[in-house]
Amino acid sequence: MSRVNEGAAWTILGYLISGPLFWGGIGWALDKWLVTGYFLPIGLLLGMGAALYLVWLRFGREG
Amino acid sequence: MRSMFSFRAEGSEFIPPSSKDFVLPPIFGDNEFTTKPIFLVIFSVVIISIFFIAASRKASIVPSKLQFAGESVYAYVRNDLGKDIIGHEFMRFVPYLFTLFVFILTNNIFGIVPLIQFPTMSRISFAYVLGIITFGVFHYVGIRHHGIFKYLKDILFMPGVPKPVYILLTPIEIATYLIVRPLTISLRLFANMFAGHLLLMIFILGGEHLLQGAIGLKLVSPFAFAFGIAITFFEFLVQCLQAYIFTLLTALYIGGALADEH
Amino acid sequence: MTGTLNLVGYGLAAIGPGLAVGMIFAAYINGVARQPEARSVLQPIAFLGFAMAEALALFGLVLAFVL
Numbered sequence: 001m002s003r004v005n006e007g008a009a010w011t012i013l014g015y016l017i018s019g020p021l022f023w024g025g026i027g028w029a030l031d032k033w034l035v036t037g038y039f040l041p042i043g044l045l046l047g048m049g050a051a052l053y054l055v056w057l058r059f060g061r062e063g
Numbered sequence: 064m065r066s067m068f069s070f071r072a073e074g075s076e077f078i079p080p081s082s083k084d085f086v087l088p089p090i091f092g093d094n095e096f097t098t099k100p101i102f103l104v105i106f107s108v109v110i111i112s113i114f115f116i117a118a119s120r121k122a123s124i125v126p127s128k129l130q131f132a133g134e135s136v137y138a139y140v141r142n143d144l145g146k147d148i149i150g151h152e153f154m155r156f157v158p159y160l161f162t163l164f165v166f167i168l169t170n171n172i173f174g175i176v177p178l179i180q181f182p183t184m185s186r187i188s189f190a191y192v193l194g195i196i197t198f199g200v201f202h203y204v205g206i207r208h209h210g211i212f213k214y215l216k217d218i219l220f221m222p223g224v225p226k227p228v229y230i231l232l233t234p235i236e237i238a239t240y241l242i243v244r245p246l247t248i249s250l251r252l253f254a255n256m257f258a259g260h261l262l263l264m265i266f267i268l269g270g271e272h273l274l275q276g277a278i279g280l281k282l283v284s285p286f287a288f289a290f291g292i293a294i295t296f297f298e299f300l301v302q303c304l305q306a307y308i309f310t311l312l313t314a315l316y317i318g319g320a321l322a323d324e325h
Numbered sequence: 326m327t328g329t330l331n332l333v334g335y336g337l338a339a340i341g342p343g344l345a346v347g348m349i350f351a352a353y354i355n356g357v358a359r360q361p362e363a364r365s366v367l368q369p370i371a372f373l374g375f376a377m378a379e380a381l382a383l384f385g386l387v388l389a390f391v392l
Contacts (some may be wrong), residue, residue, distance in 0.1 A: 007148075007315035008368075012376045014247060016383050018238035023231075024387060044387060048380050050231045055376045057221050060369045 019051025194249030205320030266291035
């Protein structure tokens with residue numbers, strides 16, 4: 001059971017990549033659509049925040 | 064002084080190796096299914112089969128050297144990657160993990176074997192196929208074990224979160240499980256093999272190019288070759304490590320799909 | 326020579342998180358080596374710290390491509 005945690009680093013990296021990828025992608029598409037410039041940074045920050053929250057939910061609680 | 068470190072012939076410019084050097088021409092005619100990587104894959108299957116059939120044919124209690132070599136690889140994959148990570152149902156997956164490990168290891172080591180010197184996995188399609196197989200295996204195993212609805216619910220809805228936050232989190236989970244996992248597992252293998260082969264080519268081709276220069280450059284070229292040899296040993300380490308990591312991640316994903324909760 | 330300076334910038338930006346991840350796990354290993362029973366307390370902290378540091382590196386990676 002202890003070695004399952006060995007995969008924690010890989011799982012965290014996966015979340016951290018896919019969070020900004022998804023929400024940043026949506027922000028990028030909104031920027032293209034509405035011809036604005038501020039949705040991409042918002043999406044990136046939102047995605048990274050959500051990914052960090054997910055990491056905390058999975059690995060940070062109780063321990 | 065200047066002439067000691069220059070190239071005599073004009074236009075003998077150094078062409079650095081690039082990703083074009085990985086696109087090898089077909090060996091027989093125009094059939095693009097007869098390139099070197101394809102033959103390497105077939106060759107690796109042949110030598111793996113011969114090795115393990117020979118190692119297991121006259122199995123005895125006091126093992127021969129060959130049997131010992133084969134069995135220690137098998138025992139390593141079964142105990143360290145299978146039993147420790149997947150848990151009590153690990154025996155079902157040992158054949159897959161073992162095949163994966165030996166196949167990737169052999170194909171990686173082709174990168175430093177003299178006369179072959181091409182890691183098959185530096186062509187990305189091979190790495191993609193392995194990633195897709197692993198992706199199929201761990202989702203299939205999870206769906207069979209939990210039933211499709213419970214499996215999807217486990218993936219998509221992290222427990223203990225207020226409901227509106229799911230709008231934020233669920234797309235990330237979907238992206239992680241369906242896109243990022245198979246993509247990163249193949250890209251990691253591919254990128255390591257690609258970069259390693261490129262590095263070797265730079266030092267060996269650069270050393271060879273220095274030999275064509277004036278006397279000062281000729282004296283420098285042995286250092287490039289020596290560093291190329293050092294990098295070769297380093298590459299051996301990286302190749303074993305990447306085969307291990309690919310198998311480890313496969314085992315972790317299968318173990319995660321079988322686990323009862325997160 | 327052709328190419329984009331963004332990638333040089335990303336290379337420089339990756340130094341910091343690289344050092345940070347190394348220091349976090351060095352401290353974690355140190356702590357567990359001194360007091361093995363503290364492992365379950367230290368592990369979530371180490372992984373959260375790792376996630377924070379890695380997040381900065383990934384920001385750099387994304388911005389190197391989109392800017």
